[in-house]
Amino acid sequence: MTHPTAHPSHPAAALPLPEAFVLTGAFRVVCRNPRYLEELAARGLKILLITPESYRDAAETARKDPDHPASLIDEIAYVDGSLDLDGSFTPGFAARARAWHGRYTLRGAYAVGETLVEQTGLLCDALGLPGPGLRATRVCRSKYLQRWYLDAFGPACLVVPPGGREDADPTVLNYPVVAKPATRHSSSGVVAVEDAEAMRVLLGEYPAHETVLIEEKATGQEYSVETLVQHGEPVFTSVTRKETTESGARTFVELAHSVPDPSGTHDAVLLDANRRMLDALGFRDGIAHSEWRVGADGRPCLMEVAARTPGDGLLALYHLATGQPMEPEIIKIALGERASYPAPRRFTRQVYLDHAPGVLADVTLDWPGVRPQWVGEAGMWPEWRPGAAGDPAALRALLVLKEAGARLGPLASSDDRAVTFLLDAPTADGLDELERSVRAAVTVVTEPETDADEH
Known part of the structure; x- marks a missing residue:
C-alpha cells in the first residue's frame, strides 16, 4: 500500500529517513553522563546506542523506567568483544552500524567511553562525519601504537606481542619500568617493576593473547590536559593536576583530580607539548584527554592519550569550575556546529578515599547539609549547580561507588575505588583547607571477610 505522503511512482524514495545520532561505549558510562542524552533529545534526533553485550540486562531494565535517562534511547545494539583482545568489537559494531545507516540519516557519532573509540572513528570516517580521525582514534586506543607514532613525546619502551615473550629482552631498558597491557583501560594491569628478572616473571602472568608495553618509568608530578578540538x-x-597511588604501591590508580591545576607552574610547557602531540596525531574534531608527567628537568613526558571524554568526575569538575557543562559543546563538535567553552573561574577537586580491605559495611560523614549518596557501580551521579566565582568553598557531594556488602580489596585499578567526594572553592588555598576538613569528617567502615562472604 502506498504511503499517503509518498509520490505514487516512487513511494519509498519520497520518505525522508529519520535523523539520528550514535553514542557508543559502556552503558553505565553513558548513563553517568545523561546530559548527552538530554542534549540530543532536545534537538529531536533519534538516539542510537552501541554498547557491549554484557550490559544488555541492565540496559533493557533501565529503558523501561520512564524516569531513567535510558528511556530517551531509541535503539540499542549490543556487540560482543573483549577489552583485552585488539579490535574484537569491530565486526559486530560494523554490522550494527551498517544496518542503521540504511534506516536513518546519521548526523553524528561520539564515543562516550574508551571501549568503542576506534570503532566510532571508523564509523565517522566511513560516513564523512566529524571525528578525531582514523589515525587519532586507532592510535589513542593502543598503547604500543602511541609509542610508535608519538615516540618523541614518551619514555623509552619495549613492545612484547603475543608469542614474543620468550624472545623479549627486558634488559635493554633502564629500571625501574612500568608494564602496561596494550588495550586495557582504568589502570588495569599497570604495574611498576624494579628489575629485569621480576619483569620476566610478570610477563608470564599476563594472558597469552595480550600485547604488553614495557616502558622506562617516568617520574615527576602527573597531569592531564583536556582539549576541545574543532577543524584541527x-x-x-x-x-588538571593528578595524584595517584604510586607513592605507596606498585600501581597507578588515580586518587585525586584538581581542575584547573592550582599552581599552574607547568601549564605553558604542557600546553605546548600537548598541541604538538595532537598535531602529530592529525586530531581533527572531538575531545582529547592526555596524561603527562613533568620531571625534575621541567620536560613533559607523555604517559598516554585518549580520544574521548575524560573519566571519573572530570566533566563534573569542569562544570563546577567554569559554570557551564562541557557535554553540549562536545555534541556541537560532533555535529559540525561551532563550539566554544569558558575558562575556569573556581578551583575544583575530586578525591578518592583509600579503605581497609574487607566487606563494605557503612560510610559516615559528619558534615552539615551533605549526606553520603550510595550510587553503586552502575548508578547515575547527581548533578550539582555550580557556585558563583566568589562563593565560599563547598563540599558538593560524597558518593559511595559500591553496594553495601561489597568486597573491597587493595587499590589495583580504578574499579577498586569505593568512595569519592567533590568540592570547589574560590582559591587554591581554600580548596586544600576544605579537603583536609572533609577527609577528617569521613569514615569508611569495612569488616573482615567471613567464610560466608567468600562463598
Whole structure:
C-alpha cells in the first residue's frame, strides 16, 4: 500500500529517513553522563546506542523506567568483544552500524567511553562525519601504537606481542619500568617493576593473547590536559593536576583530580607539548584527554592519550569550575556546529578515599547539609549547580561507588575505588583547607571477610 505522503511512482524514495545520532561505549558510562542524552533529545534526533553485550540486562531494565535517562534511547545494539583482545568489537559494531545507516540519516557519532573509540572513528570516517580521525582514534586506543607514532613525546619502551615473550629482552631498558597491557583501560594491569628478572616473571602472568608495553618509568608530578578540538584547532584546553597511588604501591590508580591545576607552574610547557602531540596525531574534531608527567628537568613526558571524554568526575569538575557543562559543546563538535567553552573561574577537586580491605559495611560523614549518596557501580551521579566565582568553598557531594556488602580489596585499578567526594572553592588555598576538613569528617567502615562472604 502506498504511503499517503509518498509520490505514487516512487513511494519509498519520497520518505525522508529519520535523523539520528550514535553514542557508543559502556552503558553505565553513558548513563553517568545523561546530559548527552538530554542534549540530543532536545534537538529531536533519534538516539542510537552501541554498547557491549554484557550490559544488555541492565540496559533493557533501565529503558523501561520512564524516569531513567535510558528511556530517551531509541535503539540499542549490543556487540560482543573483549577489552583485552585488539579490535574484537569491530565486526559486530560494523554490522550494527551498517544496518542503521540504511534506516536513518546519521548526523553524528561520539564515543562516550574508551571501549568503542576506534570503532566510532571508523564509523565517522566511513560516513564523512566529524571525528578525531582514523589515525587519532586507532592510535589513542593502543598503547604500543602511541609509542610508535608519538615516540618523541614518551619514555623509552619495549613492545612484547603475543608469542614474543620468550624472545623479549627486558634488559635493554633502564629500571625501574612500568608494564602496561596494550588495550586495557582504568589502570588495569599497570604495574611498576624494579628489575629485569621480576619483569620476566610478570610477563608470564599476563594472558597469552595480550600485547604488553614495557616502558622506562617516568617520574615527576602527573597531569592531564583536556582539549576541545574543532577543524584541527583547539577551542579550549586546560591542565588538571593528578595524584595517584604510586607513592605507596606498585600501581597507578588515580586518587585525586584538581581542575584547573592550582599552581599552574607547568601549564605553558604542557600546553605546548600537548598541541604538538595532537598535531602529530592529525586530531581533527572531538575531545582529547592526555596524561603527562613533568620531571625534575621541567620536560613533559607523555604517559598516554585518549580520544574521548575524560573519566571519573572530570566533566563534573569542569562544570563546577567554569559554570557551564562541557557535554553540549562536545555534541556541537560532533555535529559540525561551532563550539566554544569558558575558562575556569573556581578551583575544583575530586578525591578518592583509600579503605581497609574487607566487606563494605557503612560510610559516615559528619558534615552539615551533605549526606553520603550510595550510587553503586552502575548508578547515575547527581548533578550539582555550580557556585558563583566568589562563593565560599563547598563540599558538593560524597558518593559511595559500591553496594553495601561489597568486597573491597587493595587499590589495583580504578574499579577498586569505593568512595569519592567533590568540592570547589574560590582559591587554591581554600580548596586544600576544605579537603583536609572533609577527609577528617569521613569514615569508611569495612569488616573482615567471613567464610560466608567468600562463598
